[in-house]
Amino acid sequence: xxxxxxxxxxxxxxxxxxxxxxxxxxxxxxxxxxxxxxxxxxxxxxxxxxxxxxxxxxxxxxxxxxxxxxxxxxxxxxxxxxxxxxxxxxxxxxxxxxxxxxxxxxxxxxxxxxxxxxxxxxxxxxxxxxxxxxxxxxxxxxxxxxxxxxxxxxxxxxxxxxxxxxxxxxxxxxxxxxxxxxxxxxxxxxxxxxxxxxxxxxxxxxxxxxxxxxxxxxxxxxxxxxxxxxxxxx
Amino acid sequence: xxxxxxxxxxxxxxxxxxxxxxxxxxxxxxxxxxxxxxxxxxxxxxxxxxxxxxxxxxxxxxxxxxxxxxxxxxxxxxxx
Numbered sequence: 258x259x260x261x262x263x264x265x266x267x268x269x270x271x272x273x274x275x276x277x278x279x280x281x282x283x284x285x286x287x288x289x290x291x292x293x294x295x296x297x298x299x300x301x302x303x304x305x306x307x308x309x310x311x312x313x314x315x316x317x318x319x320x321x322x323x324x325x326x327x328x329x330x331x332x333x334x335x336x337x338x339x340x341x342x343x344x345x346x347x348x349x350x351x352x353x354x355x356x357x358x359x360x361x362x363x364x365x366x367x368x369x370x371x372x373x374x375x376x377x378x379x380x381x382x383x384x385x386x387x388x389x390x391x392x393x394x395x396x397x398x399x400x401x402x403x404x405x406x407x408x409x410x411x412x413x414x415x416x417x418x419x420x421x422x423x424x425x426x427x428x429x430x431x432x433x434x435x436x437x438x439x440x441x442x443x444x445x446x447x448x449x450x451x452x453x454x455x456x457x458x459x460x461x462x463x464x465x466x467x468x469x470x471x472x473x474x475x476x477x478x479x480x481x482x483x484x485x486x487x488x489x490x491x
Numbered sequence: 492x493x494x495x496x497x498x499x500x501x502x503x504x505x506x507x508x509x510x511x512x513x514x515x516x517x518x519x520x521x522x523x524x525x526x527x528x529x530x531x532x533x534x535x536x537x538x539x540x541x542x543x544x545x546x547x548x549x550x551x552x553x554x555x556x557x558x559x560x561x562x563x564x565x566x567x568x569x570x571x
Contacts, residue, residue, distance in 0.1 A: 315560055322557075351560065358562040361507050405504060405563060439505070 270306035301338040304345030317347035346456030357406035363439030367400040375425035382484030393473035395459040402458040404440035422446035499530035
């Protein structure tokens, strides 16, 4: 089992992700350069947070033309696990690997804080170790995390159980006050139809050790390991 | 040959930046302005000897595939 963490020019959470995989969940991990064209030997790919290509044009808009994205599209089509965190989520929507788009936060501010996420589905390789409705404390840090999709797309992802996490109040209720950025339906994370590509604005990489205030993020990485172990046995 | 590509958010997409600009117009007394939508403007230069058809195709493709995210944005091209 091997994880890959992609580095784009401007990624800044690449080392956080690498560290969690290597030193917290103790699995093999290597960096993948944005110019790389092969993902041979990798079982899961992480697109980390940051500001790929300085967020020029639009967040994620230029990263999608990197050579590595062609390899990631192919990898995802063949069922490989891909998780995009924060800027990684923005890159996945720009690339068309996930539906919708991430707009400027409604409040115009960059928001950096711990908040609560409600787990909406456990039927994904990223949440198989969680229970439905489980609340996670995971921080966000973004200026453009306002999830948008047209009415038809929104209905489709809701009907297909593709919404994985929603911003929630501490009691688990989905409220306007709990929504930090204006995302439709309080959406914080979604999967694709094949359920092997996850994008989420909150940072599990910043909440995988108790010294950081929460270990809930680790559950997502551990779910991925469960899924990969299960796949090896099958 | 030159082209200008103007990219704006679709009318159905909320524009927090435009709304913020609009809110602040009140203090200037510009009471007749009812709406502000922010967009992007790109000046595109082309080789002089490129056939018009090919120029149109290339700028169209740039606008559609790079400068615009079709989920949230629309574009128009102005030639000069």
